[in-house]
Amino acid sequence: MGRQFMSRFDQCLPLILAHEGGYVDHPKDPGGATNLGITLDALSAHRGRKVTKDDVKALTVAEAGAIYQKNYWHAACCDQLPPGVDYMIFDLAVNSGVGRARKYLQRAAGVAHDGIIGPATLAAVKARKPLQLVDSISGLRDAFYRGLPIFPTFGKGWLRRLSEVTAKAREMAA
Numbered sequence: 001m002g003r004q005f006m007s008r009f010d011q012c013l014p015l016i017l018a019h020e021g022g023y024v025d026h027p028k029d030p031g032g033a034t035n036l037g038i039t040l041d042a043l044s045a046h047r048g049r050k051v052t053k054d055d056v057k058a059l060t061v062a063e064a065g066a067i068y069q070k071n072y073w074h075a076a077c078c079d080q081l082p083p084g085v086d087y088m089i090f091d092l093a094v095n096s097g098v099g100r101a102r103k104y105l106q107r108a109a110g111v112a113h114d115g116i117i118g119p120a121t122l123a124a125v126k127a128r129k130p131l132q133l134v135d136s137i138s139g140l141r142d143a144f145y146r147g148l149p150i151f152p153t154f155g156k157g158w159l160r161r162l163s164e165v166t167a168k169a170r171e172m173a174a
Contacts, residue, residue, distance in 0.1 A: 084173025
């Protein structure tokens, strides 16, 4: 019996879940009720109907994984990125939105940042060293977080997460 192949998504998802944690409903968090990093709105969209906070509390890892794979991993084109860069962009998509993740990838790759990941973006990504892309994206994220008005409330946690994600992404990219 041979070794089982583990996809890049399957390798990165537990890292995301470790940062996202369990159920929270912080009054200053614009995402509102969240479990495993999945917001009330994201779960409602996934299920195609309005859900309650109790539905969010009862969210399973399997359903969260399905949401992450479709709405973040594939939506941010992580499956087309080199190791390390894929994790950095996946985490950024989860933490700050797919649109921002796509544009930051493009900015790091030195192409127009229109949010459309096509052949030009992918060629530019391929032409750069993954470690350089990881570091560039990390810098963009740091500046973005520091510019947010809720940075005093959440900034320490965001920067800790970014430091951990960057270190792991660099390890994957090496």
